[in-house]
Amino acid sequence: MENTLFVNSSPHIRSEVTTQRLMQDVIIALIPAAFAGVYFFGLRAALLIAVTVISSVGSEFLIRKALKRDNTIKDLSAAVTGLILALNLPPELPLWMAVIGSFFAIVIVKQLFGGLGYNFLNPALAARAFLIVSYGARMTTWKPP
Numbered sequence: 001m002e003n004t005l006f007v008n009s010s011p012h013i014r015s016e017v018t019t020q021r022l023m024q025d026v027i028i029a030l031i032p033a034a035f036a037g038v039y040f041f042g043l044r045a046a047l048l049i050a051v052t053v054i055s056s057v058g059s060e061f062l063i064r065k066a067l068k069r070d071n072t073i074k075d076l077s078a079a080v081t082g083l084i085l086a087l088n089l090p091p092e093l094p095l096w097m098a099v100i101g102s103f104f105a106i107v108i109v110k111q112l113f114g115g116l117g118y119n120f121l122n123p124a125l126a127a128r129a130f131l132i133v134s135y136g137a138r139m140t141t142w143k144p145p
Helices: 019-041 043-066 077-087 095-113 123-134 136-140
Strands: none
Touching: 019 043, 019 077, 043 077, 043 095, 077 095, 077 123, 095 123, 123 136
């Protein structure tokens, strides 16, 4: 028996699942909640979801280009962030506030701390907290379904 100890950096358990595949699974898991939001709150919720997802993906594309880094929008993590953010926002929130939240989530919380896997907070929930602090009255106004 060999008494050699091999020391490698983590992760020690590896999988064939790619980041893109994992994010696809997360999106699939969130689709019922998104459909429920549209069912209960109408097409305004669908518009809010579309705006946050598009602005999250766009923000990631632009910041990666500005920082001269590889494009990572194909891994779908920005789309997941946008979808989670949309599901955490009031349905009547002005769309420009959703865009600001998406920008904050991707640029400030995710990319400026190193990108996927290096952020110390969940970007979508950090953006929600930022929006509550910045626009408290709009973020706490609730319209019953």
